[in-house]
Amino acid sequence: MPGFFFSHNNMTELNGKEDCKLAEGKVHKKKQKAFGGDLRSYLKSVVPHIESGIKASNSRNAMLSAEEVIQWSQSLEKLLASQSGQGVFREFLKSEFSEENIEFWLACEDYKKTKSDHLHGKAERIYEEFVQSDAIKQINIDYQMREATAKKAQDPTHSSFDEVQKTIYILMERDSYPRFLKSKSYLNLLNQLQNNTSK
Numbered sequence: 001m002p003g004f005f006f007s008h009n010n011m012t013e014l015n016g017k018e019d020c021k022l023a024e025g026k027v028h029k030k031k032q033k034a035f036g037g038d039l040r041s042y043l044k045s046v047v048p049h050i051e052s053g054i055k056a057s058n059s060r061n062a063m064l065s066a067e068e069v070i071q072w073s074q075s076l077e078k079l080l081a082s083q084s085g086q087g088v089f090r091e092f093l094k095s096e097f098s099e100e101n102i103e104f105w106l107a108c109e110d111y112k113k114t115k116s117d118h119l120h121g122k123a124e125r126i127y128e129e130f131v132q133s134d135a136i137k138q139i140n141i142d143y144q145m146r147e148a149t150a151k152k153a154q155d156p157t158h159s160s161f162d163e164v165q166k167t168i169y170i171l172m173e174r175d176s177y178p179r180f181l182k183s184k185s186y187l188n189l190l191n192q193l194q195n196n197t198s199k
């Protein structure tokens with residue numbers, strides 16, 4: 001957190017112990033205010049669309065509650081079922097340089113809902129972005145799965161990426177998800193919401 005400095009002129013104007021105590025009180029208040037601002041900025045970065053309170057970015061635009069955030073800890077499935085959960089988890093994965101996992105998983109979810117006449121284009125895009133050996137957002141899968149997925153993507157069906165999506169899901173579930181639940185980003189958000197509820 002950035003420090004706070006008084007200019008030399010302001011410091012010379014302070015006379016006596018009472019003035020110093022008064023100045024210390026002002027510094028303390030400024031620090032508290034700045035910390036609150038930093039926390040708001042942090043929450044805005046991890047949970048989209050926070051303006052007047054902590055709002056979830058779901059269709060109802062309801063308030064994000066401590067209960068919902070607690071549910072995220074029950075399973076990765078519950079976390080990914082929440083729009084806000086996806087956003088917070090994605091920010092966490094970015095901090096670990098592994099956001100390609102959730103981006104791939106979400107691309108596969110979208111792919112499954114694609115109309116048949118658009119499957120080929122989307123399959124090609126997903127393969128090029130995440131699967132091929134020199135992909136920009138290459139996911140961590142073995143050579144055999146990469147080759148098998150390449151073949152499926154050439155003649156795509158709605159289930160072309162199911163196997164590799166499941167592999168990435170398991171990777172997130174066993175690896176990133178437990179670390180996410182112990183992370184400052186998750187615990188701070190939960191504490192903030194619980195404190196808001198108890199006020």
